[in-house]
Amino acid sequence: MAADVRDRKPYRNAGIGRVLRYFACGLLLLISWPAHAFLARPAVFAALGAVAKAPNGWQQFCTENPGECRSDGAPPRDVTLTPELLQQLYAINGLVNIRVKWTSDEELYGKPERWTYPLDRGDCEDIVLLKRRMLAEAGWPLSALLVTTVEEKTAAKGHHAVLTVRTDHGEFILDNQTPEILFADETNYHYLIRQSTYDPNVWVTFSPNRPITVR
Numbered sequence: 001m002a003a004d005v006r007d008r009k010p011y012r013n014a015g016i017g018r019v020l021r022y023f024a025c026g027l028l029l030l031i032s033w034p035a036h037a038f039l040a041r042p043a044v045f046a047a048l049g050a051v052a053k054a055p056n057g058w059q060q061f062c063t064e065n066p067g068e069c070r071s072d073g074a075p076p077r078d079v080t081l082t083p084e085l086l087q088q089l090y091a092i093n094g095l096v097n098i099r100v101k102w103t104s105d106e107e108l109y110g111k112p113e114r115w116t117y118p119l120d121r122g123d124c125e126d127i128v129l130l131k132r133r134m135l136a137e138a139g140w141p142l143s144a145l146l147v148t149t150v151e152e153k154t155a156a157k158g159h160h161a162v163l164t165v166r167t168d169h170g171e172f173i174l175d176n177q178t179p180e181i182l183f184a185d186e187t188n189y190h191y192l193i194r195q196s197t198y199d200p201n202v203w204v205t206f207s208p209n210r211p212i213t214v215r
Contacts, residue, residue, distance in 0.1 A: 038086065039081060039082075039083065039086065039169055041169070041170070041183065042170070042213050042214065043167075043168065043169050043170035043213070043214040044170045044171065044183055044184060044185050044211045044212070044213050044214075045166075045170060045171055045184075045211060045212045045213075045214065046164075046171060046184055046191065046206055046207075046211050046212070047206070047207035047209040047210065047211060047212055048196075048204045048205070048206060048207055049204060049205035049206060049207040049208075050204065050205050051196075051202060051203070051204055051205075052193045052203045052204060052205045053203065054201060054202075054203045055115075055149060055193075055203070056113065057113050057114065057115035057125055058115060058147065058201075058203075060113075060114065060115060061115040061116065061129070062201065064116070068133070069200055069201055070200075071198070071199040071200060071201065072142070074141070074143070075143075075198075076141075076143040076144075076197035076198050077141045077143055077144060078144055078166045078167050078168050079140055079141070079144050079165070079166070079167045079168070080167070080168050081167040081168060081169045086181075088138060089135075089165065089172070089174070089181060090181060092131060092134050092135055092138065093131060093174045093179070093181060094179055095134075096127055096130050096131050096134065096176075097127070097176050097179060099120065100118045100119075100120060100121065100122050100126070100127050100130065100176070101120060101121050102121075102122070102123060102124070102127070102176060103121040103122060103123065104123055105123055108121060108122070108123075115129060116129070117129055117130055117133065118130055124160050124161040124162070124176055124177075125147075125161045127176040128147050128148075128161045128162060128163045128174075128176075129147070131145075131163050131174055132145045132147065132163055135165070140165070142200060143166075143197045143198065144165060144166040144167065144197070145163060145164075145165060146163070146164040146165075146166065146194045146195040146196075146197065147161060147163060147164075147194065147195050147200075148161065148162050148163065148164045148173075148191065148192075148193075148194035148195075149161050149191075149192045149193050149194070150162060150187075150189035150190060150191050150192055151189065151190040151192055152188070152189060152190075153188050153189065153190055159192070160175075160177075160189070162174060162175045162187075162189070163175075164184065164194055166197065170183055170184070170214075171183070171184040172184065173186075173187050173189075175187070184211065185211050191206040192205070192206070193205050193206070194206075
């Protein structure tokens with residue numbers, strides 16, 4: 001089922017709303033011209049596998065922030081994407097990427113892993129959590145905002161976290177390593193696990209099968 005974000009309260013935080021509107025104005029000229037071609041592409045959705053253990057960082061985050069991890073029990077909903085909502089997606093992605101300087105958990109907290117909301121510094125999981133919260137405050141359903149862990153297709157095979165956004169035009173990836181919003185099949189990542197659409201505390205693997213393409 002697709003969700004129309006326009007039917008929901010646009011922002012719970014008026015300050016964030018003002019900042020996003022100013023930031024979006026600067027992006028308008030950059031992304032408005034390809035929006036219709038972008039939205040005309042085939043919709044691609046990942047093929048998912050079995051239930052997996054949630055990352056330790058997510059479990060720790062939920063212990064500290066239980067209100068952020070509850071399922072609302074509503075059926076999963078994909079966002080009905082419009083050029084205006086695509087602009088909003090770019091605005092929030094760009095604002096967080098600029099606002100938060102990547103910094104390791106070791107440097108910030110003296111431990112290898114800690115998931116939390118960042119202020120001006122944080123690692124990839126922290127940045128994903130902030131994007132998820134800001135999009136939710138802008139009216140996007142949490143069932144369409146899925147924290148996702150990936151492995152880089154390099155010799156180092158470093159682990160990383162991105163935000164998958166489900167829409168009626170397919171799944172998009174928001175990544176702190178690029179200002180671009182990419183279709184899930186356009187990245188250079190091997191996808192590991194992500195939140196399910198029906199419960200943020202249930203995580204699932206990715207099937208080795210090819211993504212499902214809907215035209």
